Amino acid sequence: MGHMNVRLYVEKQVEGMAAFSHALDMPLAFQESAPSTFVPVDQHVRFIREVLPGRPISMDGCVVSVGESDAVIYQELRHSDGALSAAFLTRVAHIDTKARELFPWSTRARAALEAHIETPPAEAAPRSFDPYAPALETSDIRIETARDLGIPMIGKGAVPHHHLDVHGRMTPAWIIGRISDSVPNLLYDWRKRVAEAAGGVRMGAAVLENRLRYHRWPKAGDLYEIHTSLGSTAEKTHSLVHWVMDPVTGLPWATSQVVAITLDLDARKAIATPPAMLEDLERIAPRGLSL
DSSP, X not given: OOSOOHHHHHHHHHHHHHHHHHHTTOTTTTSTTOSEEEEEXXXXXXXXXXXXXXXXXXXXXXXXXXXXXXXEEEEEEEETTSOEEEEEEEEEEEEETTTOOBOOOOHHHHHHHHHTBOOOOGGGOOSSOOTTSOOOOGGGOOHHHHHHTTOOEEEEEEOOGGGBOTTSSBOHHHHHHHHHHHHHHHHHHHHHHHHHHTTSOOEEEEEEEEEEEEOOOOOTTOEEEEEEEEEEEOSSOEEEEEEEEOTTTOOEXXXXXXXXXXXXXXXXXXXXXXXXXXXXXXXXXXXXXXX
């Protein structure tokens, strides 16, 4: 596409979180020997201005709120001219690295978190999703639901060892990366037809906004299936709901809802979708799934 993939944005977000952990008096949180760490539970990402290869980029962040064993952390990527590139609003859970159970912040960590509380800039505010909106319980998200509704499976596989973090669990970047890798299996031909209807422009795609919920964390060798449903449509955007499922237990690893566009690679603008093509999209990705 000529720009950074969503997986790389999240890689940088996680690296930024690891660097921030030192300021939060938890310098071991992202090391193998850590007794506790913090992991994303619910994350909202806005992709505002694309990052092109070789262009300078920097990250800043703050704490938005602190709970007994969780916190909401804001991070942003900006271009060298100060323009906002991407914004991340992540609710993290403080967990025991062995049992993966919620673990209250220490007095020192809580004090450090509270010392970094600030208000994110208004320009970074979510537009398509409420990041705090109620969502389905993990136990209510079952693989049988997707199969019974005829929701297409767009990707499947087993988690490789090199997609794990230091605690032996699949990294957030590779969870979103596997979704991104699988979407062309569903939409490549459809997007190509949209580009042809727009005069044969060079076709690409881009995600504008994403809400991700991390339910459980797969280990090396665990299986996954990705089922994708249509959320909503507009002239230039479409929303997709992805369920990343464990076919062994039938429960979710992660769920996601995105707002995406078909992209004119030369003009770097969204391509309008003819009404007939939106009807095709309804058939390709039947509705039925939600967060």
